[in-house]
Amino acid sequence: MTNIYKYNQAFQLESGKYLPEIEIAYTTYGKLNDEKSNVVWICHAFTANSDPAEWWPGMLGKGLTFDPDKHFIICANILGSAYGTTGPLSINTETCKPYYRDFPFITVRDIVGIHQILADYLKIRKIYILTGGSVGGHQAIEWAVKQPERIENLILIATNTRFSPWGIAFSTSQRMAIEADSSFYEDKPDGGAKGLEAARSIALISYRSSRAYNNTQTELSDDVQMNYKAESYQRYQGRKLKNRFNAYSYYILSKVLDGHNVGRDRGGIKNALAQIKANTLIIGINSDILFLPEEQYELKQYIPGSELNMIDSDYGHDGFLLEYNKISGIVNKFINTVKMLIAEKHII
Numbered sequence: 001m002t003n004i005y006k007y008n009q010a011f012q013l014e015s016g017k018y019l020p021e022i023e024i025a026y027t028t029y030g031k032l033n034d035e036k037s038n039v040v041w042i043c044h045a046f047t048a049n050s051d052p053a054e055w056w057p058g059m060l061g062k063g064l065t066f067d068p069d070k071h072f073i074i075c076a077n078i079l080g081s082a083y084g085t086t087g088p089l090s091i092n093t094e095t096c097k098p099y100y101r102d103f104p105f106i107t108v109r110d111i112v113g114i115h116q117i118l119a120d121y122l123k124i125r126k127i128y129i130l131t132g133g134s135v136g137g138h139q140a141i142e143w144a145v146k147q148p149e150r151i152e153n154l155i156l157i158a159t160n161t162r163f164s165p166w167g168i169a170f171s172t173s174q175r176m177a178i179e180a181d182s183s184f185y186e187d188k189p190d191g192g193a194k195g196l197e198a199a200r201s202i203a204l205i206s207y208r209s210s211r212a213y214n215n216t217q218t219e220l221s222d223d224v225q226m227n228y229k230a231e232s233y234q235r236y237q238g239r240k241l242k243n244r245f246n247a248y249s250y251y252i253l254s255k256v257l258d259g260h261n262v263g264r265d266r267g268g269i270k271n272a273l274a275q276i277k278a279n280t281l282i283i284g285i286n287s288d289i290l291f292l293p294e295e296q297y298e299l300k301q302y303i304p305g306s307e308l309n310m311i312d313s314d315y316g317h318d319g320f321l322l323e324y325n326k327i328s329g330i331v332n333k334f335i336n337t338v339k340m341l342i343a344e345k346h347i348i
Helices: 108-121 135-146 165-179 182-186 193-207 210-216 229-242 247-259 269-273 293-302 316-322 324-347
Strands: 002-007 022-029 039-043 072-076 127-133 151-157 279-285 307-311
Touching (some): 002 108, 022 108, 072 108, 108 247, 151 324, 165 193, 165 247, 182 247, 193 247, 193 316, 293 307, 316 324
Parallel strands (some): 039 072, 151 279, 279 307
16 A cells, blocks of 8 residues: 655755655555564665565565565655655645756655655664665665664665766766657656657666577567567557656656765765675676676675675566566575574574
């Protein structure tokens, strides 16, 4: 069930600007136990929503890794998104009109700031497991640095400490596609729709690997085609996102990606990650060309006592969503190890 929490106070952004009020859409599964020790907080990625059962069905459900019968599972829609939390299509109470292109610049720290507000509202003092992949991993890292005492176990999947120049180049190309659509400047709900389709097509190339395309989009005939499978796939995926998202949220969230740097104003990445106290599991994907394998090794190097597992996959970055059998096996083993360590401490 998706809920909306309305925070009626001004929220200061990292830029120094304010949002006069914010709404936070969030979804919960299961119940909080008497000890309040079973919270699993899932941070979602770029264009996902607050319901992980929709986009991570292999990880959440009865008998699965994140089980509502055992855990109180929470996922909050991120600031700037198109799925219920305050974003560019929300009404600016100071102008009584939607923000559109006037929505202020936001960062991962701002997104985590509203997560913290929601957690306080829900009276959650400790988070048993905090997890996220991709941009969700950015949020999880940031939160574990900001509030190390609150996070007990941290699971990071296909993410990094700061977004790379390579990643920023992809983001910029996507924004250029949106900017090339003149309707983006008309400030209307479907403004920039064709540009958004093109932006998604660019993004997909970074989300998958050449192996994935060559395995799934190969033509059965050697004849010249008017419409190749790979072309149909790109156009279909562009239309699919256009029908469920908006160009203004996509544009602002691409800048959130670019601005991610956990070491900013903290003496650098090494000093920032040293603040993390959670038991930490890092999972990378060997074919990921957006969040590179070496970036997972950097996390391992600087997060104290962390564990790293690399997955062999043809899916590239999208493996964090699609390789749930491999991921769940690694996560289950990690959780069981943590439980054993806790039990041993109690015995001692």
